[in-house]
Amino acid sequence: MYNTLLTHLENGIFTITVNRPDKMNALNKDVIAEIGMAMQEVYTNPEIKSAIITGAGEKAFVAGADITEFTALKKDGGAALARKGAELVFNKIENCPKPVIAAVNGFSLGGGCELAMACHFRVASENAKFGQPEVNLGLIPGYGGTQRLTQLIGKGKAMELMMTADMIGAEEAKALGLVNHVFPIADLIIKTKEILQKIQTKAPLAVGHIISLVNKAAKCDPNGFEDEIDAFGDCFDSEDKIEGTAAFLEKRKPVFKGK
Ligand code: COA
Secondary structure, eight states: OOSSEEEEEETTEEEEEEOOGGGTTOBOHHHHHHHHHHHHHHHHOTTOOEEEEEESSSSEEEOOBOGGGTTTOOHHHHHHHHHHHIIIIIHHHHTOSSOEEEEEOSEEETHHHHHHHHSSEEEEETTOEEEOGGGGGTOOOOSSHHHHHHHHHOHHHHHHHHHHOOOEEHHHHHHHTSOSEEEOGGGHHHHHHHHHHHHHTSOHHHHHHHHHHHHHHHTTOTTHHHHHHHHHHHHHTSHHHHHHHHHHHTTSOOOOOOO
């Protein structure tokens, strides 16, 4: 169905694998369009409860936007590329009401690091490498990197990484809060699936509210506290709140329906 992606749905987990390993899974127009389509599936297919984004092979998650597509672009084309990416892919992932985890299995550079950062959180293999090397090309991150890297690791480190174009390894990324866990590459997808299986046992509407509210906090949205109060109230009208509280009192596991 896709030319540049592999997709696989199992136990409610939709795995989206960027599949251009000979080009380090670089994000060309087709990949961006197809990740947008795959995310649309995540939003609309009720059988999909959560998603993983990863890269094909053991060398790269995604080594950036496809640099060959930059050569013909001028100001308007560059801005349009960034805007389209934000709309089709990066904001769509960030705002997805179902959890989306990046399983970073190698180079995660430029647009690849930005793709990982648009996900709700990140796990990495031991060989993963992160960086925003755009200054080497006379560019800056254009898929949200200046904003999301600063949100995730703070101003000073974000400035340094983007100004120097230095790459960091998985353990340093973990120490900085860029990734939550580091696993041997052979275990990466299994461990990511374990995390998502656990999340899938929780109340889906509540998980969706958490995604939206944490996104607001990360953007210093002044309405975050008020919106939390409203969302907390909304939870009280859900069937899952009745089930969750009843299951606790009856000393059994809840079965949530996302209603
Ligand atoms: N865009 C387009 N093509 C890319 C690419 C990108 N971002 N990253 C890698 N490729 C291509 C290479 O051109 C090469 O193609 P070729 O075999 O036709 O020559 C192929 O992928 C393999 O990459 P190569 O550079 O030979 O692998 P390596 O192991 O020596 O180095 C990297 C790996 C990731 C360090 C290196 O490819 C790199 O620096 N890529 C660009 C990273 C970058 O600047 N990203 C930000 C873009 S905004």
